[in-house]
Structures are given as structure tokens and as C-alpha cells.
Amino acid sequence: MRTAIWAGAAAAAICGVIGVTLWKVYPGAPSDAFAECAGGASGASIGGPFELVNASGETVTDKDVITExxxxxxxxxxxxxxxxxxxVRNAEAVDILAERGxxxxxxxxxxxxxxxxxxxVGDFAGNISEKMVGLTGSPEQVDAASKAYRTYYKAHTEDDPDYYLVDHSTFTYLTLPETGFAGFFKRELxxxxxxxxxxxxxxxx
Structure with a gap:
């Protein structure tokens, strides 16, 4: 239990650090049609093409996944x-949005x-929402996708080779099929x- 609490605290701390970094790297963002939307930062160089593996073991790209x-x-x-x-929070938001059309x-x-x-990843995603898409890939594919979205992660395999924890950023990113990355949201919502x-x-x- 203590390990889980420290993991959650570490993730939250990392989230805050990365949030500050984003706004320092991209001063003044956002400055476009999404400027009125809290969390908007489409002027930032975040997101882009990726190639990963879905729950069926098929290689997919961002074009295959982000169709809406x-x-x-x-x-x-x-x-x-x-x-x-x-x-679960993200799935709940998706369900609420579906009710709104x-x-x-x-x-x-x-x-x-x-x-x-x-x-x-298929089981994890399916247990949360039948609409959720679960993706994984080779270390190189995952690293490339993470770098595209400017996320952070570090596995502590030295602690336990089988049951290690992974520090990671905790933002949720909104990406649109036509225009790409639109904004990011903190986990407190x-x-x-x-x-x-x-x-x-x-x-x-």
C-alpha cells in the first residue's frame, strides 16, 4: 500500500513538473481558435505520427486509431x-460527451x-470501456510515441524485475483527426x- 501511495505521489509530482515545462517551452500558447478552451495548447509542437500494436496484434498508425x-x-x-x-475518468467523459451528441x-x-x-492492453482497455483502444508496441515504437507527445516515463526494474513500478506523466491529450493535437488536461478534473x-x-x- 505504501508503495502504491508513493507511486501516485510521484506521478502527480511529475505531472506538475511537466505541465510547467510545457508552458515554459511554448510561451503564449494557445493562440488560435482553441484559445478560449482551458487546456488548449495547439500552438505547441506536441503529437504527431505513431506506429503501435493494437489488442489484436496488428500494427496500426495514428491514422488508423484517430478517426474521430x-x-x-x-x-x-x-x-x-x-x-x-x-x-476510468476519461471513459466517463467520453460517455457524457456521447449523451451530448x-x-x-x-x-x-x-x-x-x-x-x-x-x-x-486489450483486456485493460476492454474492462474500462468497450470503446477504449488499447495500444502497445516494441520499446522503440512506444518510445517514439511518447516522445511525439512529450511524455515522461521511467521503469524501476532495478527494484523488482517482475513487479516494478513505472514513473510517468499523467496528462490526457485531445487529438483531432484533421488538425492533430488540440490540448491536454490534468488528472484533477x-x-x-x-x-x-x-x-x-x-x-x-
Missing amino acids: PALIYFGYTFCPDVCPLDT YAVTPVFISIDPARDTPEA TGEQLADRVQCFLDAG
Whole structure:
């Protein structure tokens, strides 16, 4: 339990550091049609093409996955608390948006390719939402996707080769099929708050 608490605290701290970094690297963002939407930063160089593996073991690209607005989250299936809470929140926001007439896909990208097989990410995503897409890949594929979205992760395999924890950033990224990355959201938001903010982007777009 103590390990899980420290893992959650570490993830939250990393989230804050990376949030500050984003705004320092991209001063003044956002400055476009999404400027009125909290979390908007489409002027930032975040997101882009990726090639990963889906739950069926098929290699897919961002074009295959992001066919409608997508909420993308980087985590891992062995995560003791943060990832399940965040992905459930994202799925809840997607359901709320669906009730309002907006179609959004929740996406889970593993940053633990050593343990997260296609079957593992498929089971994880399916247990949260039938609409959630679970993705993994080779270490190189995962690293490339992480770098595209400017995320951070570090596996502590030295602690335990089988049951290690992974430090990682905890933002959720809104990506649109036509224009790419639109904004990011912190984990403190509730499902309804996240839905409200995503709707702002969809209405503005």
C-alpha cells in the first residue's frame, strides 16, 4: 500500500513538473481558435505520427486509431492506482460527451512494452470501456510515441524485475483527426469537467 501511495505521489509530482515545462517551452500558447478552451495548447509542437500494436496484434498508425476526436493517455496495466483512475475518468467523459451528441474515442497507450502485451492492453482497455483502444508496441515504437507527445516515463526494474513500478506523466491529450493535437488536461478534473472542456474544443473546431 505504501508503495502504491508513493507511486501516485510521484506521478502527480511529475505531472506538475511537466505541465510547467510545457508552458515554459511554448510561451503564449494557445493562440488560435482553441484559445478560449482551458487546456488548449495547439500552438505547441506536441503529437504527431505513431506506429503501435493494437489488442489484436496488428500494427496500426495514428491514422488508423484517430478517426474521430481522441483522448489519449499514456500509462501501464500494472499501474496500482493512477492509471485505472485516470482512464476510468476519461471513459466517463467520453460517455457524457456521447449523451451530448459528440463522438470521442478513449485511447490507452502503454509505456511498459516489456510486460504489456497486446492481450494485456486489450483486456485493460476492454474492462474500462468497450470503446477504449488499447495500444502497445516494441520499446522503440512506444518510445517514439511518447516522445511525439512529450511524455515522461521511467521503469524501476532495478527494484523488482517482475513487479516494478513505472514513473510517468499523467496528462490526457485531445487529438483531432484533421488538425492533430488540440490540448491536454490534468488528472484533477472530474469526468464531467473533462467532458465540458473537450466539448469546448469540439465546438470551437
